[in-house]
Amino acid sequence: xxQLVESGGGVVQPGRSLRLSxxxxxxxxxxxxxxxxxxxPGKGLEWVAVISYDGSNKNYxxxxxxxxxxxxxxSKSTLYLQMNSLRTEDTAVYYCAKSSTSGNYAPxxxxxxxxxxxxxx
Amino acid sequence: xxxxxxxxxFQSVTPREKVTITCRASQSVGTGLHWYQQKxxxxxxxxxxxxxxxxxxxxxRFSGSGxxxxxxxxxxxxxxxxxxxxxxxxxxxxPFTFGPGxxxxxx
Numbered sequence: 001x002x003q004l005v006e007s008g009g010g011v012v013q014p015g016r017s018l019r020l021s022x023x024x025x026x027x028x029x030x031x032x033x034x035x036x037x038x039x040x041p042g043k044g045l046e047w048v049a050v051i052s053y054d055g056s057n058k059n060y061x062x063x064x065x066x067x068x069x070x071x072x073x074x075s076k077s078t079l080y081l082q083m084n085s086l087r088t089e090d091t092a093v094y095y096c097a098k099s100s101t102s103g104n105y106a107p108x109x110x111x112x113x114x115x116x117x118x119x120x121x
Numbered sequence: 122x123x124x125x126x127x128x129x130x131f132q133s134v135t136p137r138e139k140v141t142i143t144c145r146a147s148q149s150v151g152t153g154l155h156w157y158q159q160k161x162x163x164x165x166x167x168x169x170x171x172x173x174x175x176x177x178x179x180x181x182r183f184s185g186s187g188x189x190x191x192x193x194x195x196x197x198x199x200x201x202x203x204x205x206x207x208x209x210x211x212x213x214x215x216p217f218t219f220g221p222g223x224x225x226x227x228x
Binding site: 035037044045046047050059060061062095100104105106107108109111112113114 | 153155157159164165166167170171176208210212213215216217218219220221222
């Protein structure tokens with residue numbers, strides 16, 4: 001079956017960097033757009049970034065623009081989120097989510113289990 | 122940015138009752154509005170896509186309606202396993218946004 005498995009979370013000091021990965025199996029990864037969504041402790045869902053099926057189109061929420069970079073390696077069926085200049089307000093569970101189509105403007109039909117990022121001194 | 126508001130914030134219900142959750146968008150999203158269910162310590166699950174289309178495998182007691190700025194998620198004949206937080210989500214325009222969530226507690 002389709003599986004999305006995130007990794008790379010942990011505890012990091014403010015200003016430092018972290019790279020999250022999302023390994024996808026059970027489908028043709030390169031056929032679908034992918035997103036990152038985060039959830040701060042006890043809070044709701046916040047969309048973070050999207051990348052098109054071929055990596056040519058990327059978009060971000062304003063609060064992470066210039067600090068986070070979404071990318072993908074279709075040969076490895078893996079999605080990435082490079083997070084630089086981390087702030088305490090970036091503390092959250094980060095989910096990768098699969099778009100239901102190759103385009104970017106579609107619902108997220110499969111989600112990973114999430115990886116926790118804690119930004120603290 | 123399109124802001125989504127949900128009501129109510131919280132609803133306590135008994136089994137077999139019907140629950141209606143509303144989601145209002147600050148501007149039209151057409152039918153680019155989707156609903157998710159999230160149980161404690163689990164990732165969200167897609168219930169309804171494009172306002173009214175049931176996602177594969179979702180029980181038929183879940184249904185959605187609406188277009189433009191006003192949307193509704195209805196859960197008929199509520200079951201204990203439906204205790205969760207429900208989120209609406211728009212992918213009509215970037216940045217994508219989620220509603221604040223509605224927590225449903227089945228007593």
